[in-house]
Amino acid sequence: MGTALLYDEEMTKYKLLWVDPACKIEVPERLIVSYEALVRSGLSDRCISIPAREASDSEILLVHSELYLEAVKKTPYMTLEDLKEFTLQFGDVYFHPNIYHCAKLASGSALQLVDSVMTGKVRNGIALVRPPGHHSMHGAANGFCVFNNVAIAARYAKQKYGVKRVLIVDWDIHHGQGVQYCFEDDPSVLYFSWHRYEHQNFWPNLRESDYDSVGKESGAGFNINVPWNNVGMENSDYLSVFCHVLLPVAYEFCPDLVLVCAGFDSAIGDPEGEMCATPDIFAHLTHLLMNLAGGKLCAVLEGGYNLTSLAQSVCQTVQTLLGDPLPQLANLRGPCKSAIESLQCARSAHRRYWSFLKHAADPPMTDISTKHVKSAMEEEEKTEMAEEERCTEGKVWPEPPERLCPPVCSASVLPDDVACPDGLKRLSSSKDLEPLLVSKLKNRFRTAAVDGDGVTTFSRLYTLIEKLVVNEIRNGLVLVPDVAAAMMCVVQDLTSDLVKRVLVVCVGKEKELDYITTDGKVLVVQISSEDSEEQRSKYYIPVCLKKGCSDTSGFIQAVLGLLLPLGYEYNPDLVLLVRMPGSGVVDSMWQQLIGLLQGFAKGHTLVLMQVNEKACMGSTASALLGHPAPPLQDLQTPFPEDGDALERLRERLQADWKMLQTTS
Numbered sequence: 315m316g317t318a319l320l321y322d323e324e325m326t327k328y329k330l331l332w333v334d335p336a337c338k339i340e341v342p343e344r345l346i347v348s349y350e351a352l353v354r355s356g357l358s359d360r361c362i363s364i365p366a367r368e369a370s371d372s373e374i375l376l377v378h379s380e381l382y383l384e385a386v387k388k389t390p391y392m393t394l395e396d397l398k399e400f401t402l403q404f405g406d407v408y409f410h411p412n413i414y415h416c417a418k419l420a421s422g423s424a425l426q427l428v429d430s431v432m433t434g435k436v437r438n439g440i441a442l443v444r445p446p447g448h449h450s451m452h453g454a455a456n457g458f459c460v461f462n463n464v465a466i467a468a469r470y471a472k473q474k475y476g477v478k479r480v481l482i483v484d485w486d487i488h489h490g491q492g493v494q495y496c497f498e499d500d501p502s503v504l505y506f507s508w509h510r511y512e513h514q515n516f517w518p519n520l521r522e523s524d525y526d527s528v529g530k531e532s533g534a535g536f537n538i539n540v541p542w543n544n545v546g547m548e549n550s551d552y553l554s555v556f557c558h559v560l561l562p563v564a565y566e567f568c569p570d571l572v573l574v575c576a577g578f579d580s581a582i583g584d585p586e587g588e589m590c591a592t593p594d595i596f597a598h599l600t601h602l603l604m605n606l607a608g609g610k611l612c613a614v615l616e617g618g619y620n621l622t623s624l625a626q627s628v629c630q631t632v633q634t635l636l637g638d639p640l641p642q643l644a645n646l647r648g649p650c651k652s653a654i655e656s657l658q659c660a661r662s663a664h665r666r667y668w669s670f671l672k673h674a675a676d677p678p679m680t681d682i683s684t685k686h687v688k689s690a691m692e693e694e695e696k697t698e699m700a701e702e703e704r705c706t707e708g709k710v711w712p713e714p715p716e717r718l719c720p721p722v723c724s725a726s727v728l729p730d731d732v733a734c735p736d737g738l739k740r741l742s743s744s745k746d747l748e749p750l751l752v753s754k755l756k757n758r759f760r761t762a763a764v765d766g767d768g769v770t771t772f773s774r775l776y777t778l779i780e781k782l783v784v785n786e787i788r789n790g791l792v793l794v795p796d797v798a799a800a801m802m803c804v805v806q807d808l809t810s811d812l813v814k815r816v817l818v819v820c821v822g823k824e825k826e827l828d829y830i831t832t833d834g835k836v837l838v839v840q841i842s843s844e845d846s847e848e849q850r851s852k853y854y855i856p857v858c859l860k861k862g863c864s865d866t867s868g869f870i871q872a873v874l875g876l877l878l879p880l881g882y883e884y885n886p887d888l889v890l891l892v893r894m895p896g897s898g899v900v901d902s903m904w905q906q907l908i909g910l911l912q913g914f915a916k917g918h919t920l921v922l923m924q925v926n927e928k929a930c931m932g933s934t935a936s937a938l939l940g941h942p943a944p945p946l947q948d949l950q951t952p953f954p955e956d957g958d959a960l961e962r963l964r965e966r967l968q969a970d971w972k973m974l975q976t977t978s
């Protein structure tokens with residue numbers, strides 16, 4: 315299924331008609347440059363174009379009051395003076411004779427997007443709209459917003475499609491207080507927002523934007539605020555919050571639909587955000603949400619005021635929605651101190667509501683809430699902030715790297731008598747192995763693993779790897795007689811200098827892991843049922859689940875809170891996913907794992923499985939081909955000892971791996 319794109323140039327036909335410094339950045343060009351970038355890059359042609367429509371009164375009344383709607387209805391007939399007068403009652407927003415029309419189109423576009431996704435016409439999509447929506451409230455316009463496009467879409471999805479749980483992810487750099495107010499007592503809508511806050515010194519300067527606004531009454535726990543108390547946040551900070559706050563809760567919530575308040579003022583160069591995250595971060599933020607809700611994701615444009623980074627960020631988002639390989643994110647050096655404090659506060663504020671956060675640490679000693687007294691730490695932070703501010707002044711950044719689709723998506727190396735799963739391309743060509751390598755293989759494995767067809771298998775395996783690293787093939791599935799032997803071969807004989815780092819994810823118990831290297835060329839993360847007596851090193855990380863890999867709750871917790879942060883920091887050129895026989899990993903979890911690992915190494919994942927496990931080849935192939943993984947249904951509470959062990963493991967490793975930090 316495809317990706318919907320909603321855009322209508324009518325929504326460019328309104329602008330600020332008087333002087334107002336706070337509003338001058340919200341210009342029609344925002345939409346124009348975004349759409350033109352999609353056209354120029356060829357991305358718009360790959361999308362399914364869905365027409366915009368006007369939201370009806372009853373749809374707008376899902377969120378807004380009749381009084382407010384009737385008042386806005388009058389604006390097309392107002393004089394300039396009346397429009398100015400009318401605008402004065404609201405904050406940081408402006409009206410125009412055509413803005414009511416455009417606001418209906420913006421909300422209607424979001425509803426069209428929900429229809430397209432919920433009816434299965436498309437898998438996911440994006441609506442390029444203005445005016446934005448997430449600040450507008452029941453009875454008021456605010457922050458350039460007139461109708462709350464995403465809030466209306468959430469209510470609409472519940473009403474029309476019986477959607478039980480909606481996740482709203484707001485990565486705009488401003489707090490969508492309008493969305494928070496709408497759903498704060500509603501446990502069926504989980505609202506997550508990060509936003510520039512600076513201890514309430516940044517617009518809209520609301521006390522209720524802080525991390526301790528967790529929702530009210532039955533909605534307690536379903537509102538997550540992560541305040542940024544410094545500017546200059548980078549890719550590491552954003553990914554840390556996704557891995558350690560949003561994703562654990564999102565997987566536990568198990569939404570039927572994901573809506574994104576896709577504001578791109580959180581990108582580098584934006585005058586509002588003053589952050590340093592690069593446009594390609596949105597490729598990964600989108601990717602990390604695409605295995606929730608069976609892939610049903612609707613992104614609706616909110617803010618974004620640097621026309622260059624806005625256009626680039628929109629393209630990065632659309633390219634991921636289309637399923638293209640992800641760009642590698644280089645030198646992630648872990649979250650800054652301020653970000654760690656924020657994520658620690660958010661985690662501790664929510665640990666009573668979410669079993670996946672149960673083991674979160676206490677809030678930091680330094681009280682970072684709004685009523686803090688200037689302290690020595692504050693002075694230090696100011697110097698840190700000064701340093702960060704320097705990094706945003708007129709900052710320039712590299713053009714995001716090209717994300718080329720390999721000619722072949724998924725290849726397979728299988729015994730001749732095993733049928734190739736649909737969609738996979740069987741690799742039969744293989745270069746002859748150097749005699750030296752053959753003899754090495756033979757005397758390394760005295761077992762039958764390397765008899766006649768064994769050598770053929772290995773030569774095809776090496777051929778496949780070579781094609782992966784030159785991007786001829788995106789990923790691959792290999793069935794071997796002895797998966798442990800094959801893993802060792804791949805790890806030890808990877809001579810290609812194109813592969814500097816290999817992430818080995820070993821699912822299930824493995825006898826000996828005697829090829830652990832200390833030079834950093836290989837990072838092994840093993841998830842299994844037993845504590846490994848192996849001496850842990852920085853590059854060999856065993857995760858023990860009491861009930862083994864069949865415990866999906868423990869497994870997904872380890873993946874989100876440990877494997878993903880590690881993988882981002884390690885930044886491998888190849889991912890080797892090894893399924894040890896009898897691991898017991900649940901199929902949907904297996905597919906989720908393959909889906910999430912595609913975020914690394916431009917999607918170059920090599921899956922190694924034992925021939926006798928060919929029963930799960932179909933689901934493996936489906937995940938490798940980029941089909942969304944099935945939701946992890948009714949997750950149990952993770953075993954306390956596993957949660958504890960994971961926390962301790964993170965604390966022990968965070969000296970070596972900065973992306974594991976969750977406490978200051």
Ligand SMILES: CC(O)(O)NCCCCN
Binds near residue numbers: 457458
């Ligand atoms: C949509 C939005 O969040 O980007 N609006 C920002 C309004 C800022 C007013 N000072």
Ligand SMILES: [Zn+2]
Binds near residue numbers: 616
């Ligand atoms: Zn914004």
